[in-house]
Amino acid sequence: MKKYTIKINKDWCKGCELCVAFCPRNVLEIGKDRKAEPAREEDCTGCLICELKCPDFAITVSPKA
Numbered sequence: 001m002k003k004y005t006i007k008i009n010k011d012w013c014k015g016c017e018l019c020v021a022f023c024p025r026n027v028l029e030i031g032k033d034r035k036a037e038p039a040r041e042e043d044c045t046g047c048l049i050c051e052l053k054c055p056d057f058a059i060t061v062s063p064k065a
């Protein structure tokens, strides 16, 4: 069951991979477009590390309604 929604602002993401490296649950990946994507959103614990680490404020994690 998905508990968190991860939104990546692709216009702001520069593909630096910091979020991929720091996510403790290996949720994020760099896609073919060289931008981050939530490949395993169902594994997200909502720790917000990716949001805090992203230098470009491109990630928003929010609880599912």
Ligand code: SF4
Pocket (backbone or CB within 6 Å): 008, 012, 013, 014, 015, 016, 017, 018, 019, 020, 035, 036, 053, 054, 055, 056, 057, 058, 059
């Ligand atoms: S840390 Fe931010 S800019 Fe870097 S790949 Fe992740 S979303 Fe994109």
Ligand code: SF4
Pocket (backbone or CB within 6 Å): 006, 022, 023, 024, 025, 026, 027, 028, 043, 044, 045, 046, 047, 048, 049, 050, 051, 061
């Ligand atoms: S909130 Fe935490 S678990 Fe979810 S994608 Fe970001 S770093 Fe990974």
